[in-house]
Amino acid sequence: MTSNPREEELRVEGQADEERRFDRATATAQPVRQTNLWKDAYFRYIRNKGAVVAAVVFLLFVLYAALWPIVSPYDPYKVDFAEANMRPTLEHPLGTDRFGRDLLTRTALGARVSISIALMATLAILVIGVVYGAISGFVGGHLDNAMMRLLDALYGLPYLPFAIIMIAIFGGASFWTMVIALSVVSWFTEARIMRGQVITLKENDYVRAARAVGARWHRILARHLVPNTLGVLIIAIFLSIPSIVLAEAFLSFIGLGISPPNASLGSLAQDGRAVYRVHPYQIIIPSVAIATLVLCANFIADGLRDALDPRTRET
Amino acid sequence: MTKLIIRRLFWTIPVILLVVFVTFMMMRQIAGNPFRTSERVIPEAIQRNLEQKYGLDKPWYIQYATYVKNVATFDLGPSLVLRNRTVNDIVKTHFPVSMELGLYAMLFAILFGVPLGILSALRANSWFDYAAMTFSNIGYAVPSFLVATLLIYYFALQWGGTFNFPTSGWNTWESKVLPTVALGLGPMAYFARLVRGTMLETLQQEYVRTASAKGIRWHRVVVVHVLRNSLIPAVTAAAPLLGFIITGSFVIEQIFAIPGIGRYYVTAVNARDYSVVMGLTVLLSVLIVIANMVVDILYGVLDPRTRDART
Numbered sequence: 283m284t285s286n287p288r289e290e291e292l293r294v295e296g297q298a299d300e301e302r303r304f305d306r307a308t309a310t311a312q313p314v315r316q317t318n319l320w321k322d323a324y325f326r327y328i329r330n331k332g333a334v335v336a337a338v339v340f341l342l343f344v345l346y347a348a349l350w351p352i353v354s355p356y357d358p359y360k361v362d363f364a365e366a367n368m369r370p371t372l373e374h375p376l377g378t379d380r381f382g383r384d385l386l387t388r389t390a391l392g393a394r395v396s397i398s399i400a401l402m403a404t405l406a407i408l409v410i411g412v413v414y415g416a417i418s419g420f421v422g423g424h425l426d427n428a429m430m431r432l433l434d435a436l437y438g439l440p441y442l443p444f445a446i447i448m449i450a451i452f453g454g455a456s457f458w459t460m461v462i463a464l465s466v467v468s469w470f471t472e473a474r475i476m477r478g479q480v481i482t483l484k485e486n487d488y489v490r491a492a493r494a495v496g497a498r499w500h501r502i503l504a505r506h507l508v509p510n511t512l513g514v515l516i517i518a519i520f521l522s523i524p525s526i527v528l529a530e531a532f533l534s535f536i537g538l539g540i541s542p543p544n545a546s547l548g549s550l551a552q553d554g555r556a557v558y559r560v561h562p563y564q565i566i567i568p569s570v571a572i573a574t575l576v577l578c579a580n581f582i583a584d585g586l587r588d589a590l591d592p593r594t595r596e597t
Numbered sequence: 598m599t600k601l602i603i604r605r606l607f608w609t610i611p612v613i614l615l616v617v618f619v620t621f622m623m624m625r626q627i628a629g630n631p632f633r634t635s636e637r638v639i640p641e642a643i644q645r646n647l648e649q650k651y652g653l654d655k656p657w658y659i660q661y662a663t664y665v666k667n668v669a670t671f672d673l674g675p676s677l678v679l680r681n682r683t684v685n686d687i688v689k690t691h692f693p694v695s696m697e698l699g700l701y702a703m704l705f706a707i708l709f710g711v712p713l714g715i716l717s718a719l720r721a722n723s724w725f726d727y728a729a730m731t732f733s734n735i736g737y738a739v740p741s742f743l744v745a746t747l748l749i750y751y752f753a754l755q756w757g758g759t760f761n762f763p764t765s766g767w768n769t770w771e772s773k774v775l776p777t778v779a780l781g782l783g784p785m786a787y788f789a790r791l792v793r794g795t796m797l798e799t800l801q802q803e804y805v806r807t808a809s810a811k812g813i814r815w816h817r818v819v820v821v822h823v824l825r826n827s828l829i830p831a832v833t834a835a836a837p838l839l840g841f842i843i844t845g846s847f848v849i850e851q852i853f854a855i856p857g858i859g860r861y862y863v864t865a866v867n868a869r870d871y872s873v874v875m876g877l878t879v880l881l882s883v884l885i886v887i888a889n890m891v892v893d894i895l896y897g898v899l900d901p902r903t904r905d906a907r908t
Binding site: 431432434435436437438439440441442444446447451524532536538558565566569570572573574577580 | 608609612615616620623624626627734735737738739740742743746747749750754836837838839840841843844847848851852862863866869874877878881882885886888889890893
């Protein structure tokens with residue numbers, strides 16, 4: 283088994299070419315479009331206008347969150363009561379809060395924190411879910427049965443009480459506390475997906491066929507498990523981001539979030555809530571930012587699902 | 598079928614025990630205890646007496662065993678902070694309020710969300726469909742605290758003269774309208790999207806084509822064949838939605854100052870009232886576990902195909 287992997291790659295490509303010729307020979311009127319999974323998915327995604335717009339807006343939003351606090355002329359932490367509660371003007375496009383801080387800058391900062399928490403929590407969810415699902419799927423038998431029954435029973439468990447307890451355990455909310463608190467009971471779906479993929483890998487015919495023709499396990503992993511699983515996991519990531527963003531906003535809103543002067547979108551909304559009777563824009567702006575993130579991520583997830591898993595495509 | 602029910606019931610018990618165990622262990626990790634706070638200075642001897650009274654001086658496994666035994670007999674123990682009040686008392690006063698709010702929100706979600714989804718699917722790609730789906734997508738994404746705040750701002754303050762909805766409380770029917778809408782809007786949007794999706798899928802099934810080809814009138818095809826088959830998946834959504842509504846109620850109760858479980862929960866955590874937090878967490882988790890069980894069984898009843906797969 284000393285064959286050069288590159289050679290093996292070429293050989294397989296050659297095989298594919300042969301197959302293609304065979305296809306052409308037998309195909310009747312319909313031309314066969316040959317392309318790989320990702321290219322194919324890309325073309326399908328591009329055709330979905332809503333998903334493309336959502337992806338662009340999402341990207342712009344992330345750029346705004348990442349860059350604006352650096353280039354903004356205003357210090358997001360500097361209190362200036364002379365400028366407090368200014369309605370949106372040219373100088374402050376989104377107005378200022380009750381401490382006179384520029385809301386355009388504060389919102390970028392809050393979005394940065396919210397997005398970072400969502401990304402980190404999603405990563406944690408993926409790790410826990412993948413490990414749990416992989417163990418369940420690989421070991422199988424009674425353990426698998428017990429692990430899956432547990433997920434069945436706990437599905438939909440409200441994260442909020444557990445998140446609140448976790449925050450109490452760590453004695454207050456910081457960035458990492460929030461990440462842990464929000465991922466601790468949110469990984470059930472990811473675990474299920476992973477288990478399903480592992481079982482497919484173990485039992486499906488094409489995997490058995492690949493093994494029968496002598497494919498080694500890392501090849502099966504690279505050619506079958508990863509491409510198949512990656513798509514579903516990417517969708518899961520984009521489904522998880524909006525729910526974490528909302529969850530973080532809820533926690534901050536009931537006063538258990540990031541502590542001032544730091545901000546997340548939720549804590550900005552909570553600040554705005556204090557003055558909503560006089561200055562409603564102060565709660566609307568961070569809430570609209572949250573809604574934009576959630577809406578875009580949902581559309582992206584829908585688009586990705588249609589692109590990566592055509593079998594479940596909606597009409 | 599009976600096998601499925603028995604199996605499902607059997608699995609519920611260890612899961613509940615596990616949830617109680619995890620909650621119990623988590624609560625023990627919280628630093629400090631209600632009798633040793635910096636705000637109140639309590640003499641050492643009294644502290645020890647109090648800890649003895651509530652069994653906090655015993656090793657954790659004895660505390661756990663006692664707790665499980667009490668939970669099994671529906672006794673969630675005394676509140677550690679409010680004297681002479683038990684967790685059961687607190688549940689009795691606050692839980693019905695949350696239940697009522699959750700129920701109204703769920704009803705609102707079903708009564709408006711399901712028809713919206715059905716109509717959108719039947720008129721797929723029409724202006725009505727686009728409007729309904731835009732509304733649902735936005736309703737699903739907008740955080741409920743914004744919905745609540747806007748509702749209060751417009752219907753209780755700005756146009757208060759015309760509508761006369763109070764900004765807070767939970768006593769008259771007027772005071773219940775705004776919280777119900779605020780909490781139910783997200784689930785409503787969710788139902789609308791879900792039902793539209795499953796309806797569109799069912800409409801393409803061959804038995805639907807067969808039925809209309811046989812000359813059965815269209816509304817009969819829809820009612821008999823399409824609706825029945827496409828509303829089943831909506832049943833499975835009920836359990837996760839219960840979790841959604843519980844979470845939402847924490848925020849909505851806070852905003853409208855509704856004396857429910859969610860609002861009390863946050864107070865109890867801040868006061869380190871272990872037994873209340875634990876009791877409420879266990880209660881909510883058990884509720885979800887039971888809801889999942891009911892949904893699974895119901896799904897087996899409604900859709901015989903899933904029976905074998907699930908037993």
